[in-house]
Amino acid sequence: MLKWALFFAIVAVIAGLLGFTGIAAGAASIAKFLFILFLILCVVFLVLGFVITKKAVD
Template sequence: MLYWSLVALVIAVIAAVLGFGGIAGTAAGIAKILFWIFLVIFLVVLVMNFLGRRGPTV
């Protein structure tokens, strides 16, 4: 538990530096790009999962 709280603290400090440092627009742009990339990856994996399923073999 202590480990995860320290990880959250480090992430919060990094987010504060990015937010207060004037490069928040750049960080937001990167976040938007990553969102779309992971959304596409999610959809591809979802489609592959449905296409890969087959009925029970007898």
């Protein structure tokens, strides 16, 4: 998912440099959404990992 966010961020930068502002804005919003989703899932799985590890050790 992070790979797709970086891909869309690069597409947004290239499109912005070439003057395609509509495409750049769309790609930037997709990249932002995917990055936020990645961060949320990362935190959720990190917390789940700590909870499961604590229960497995006890």
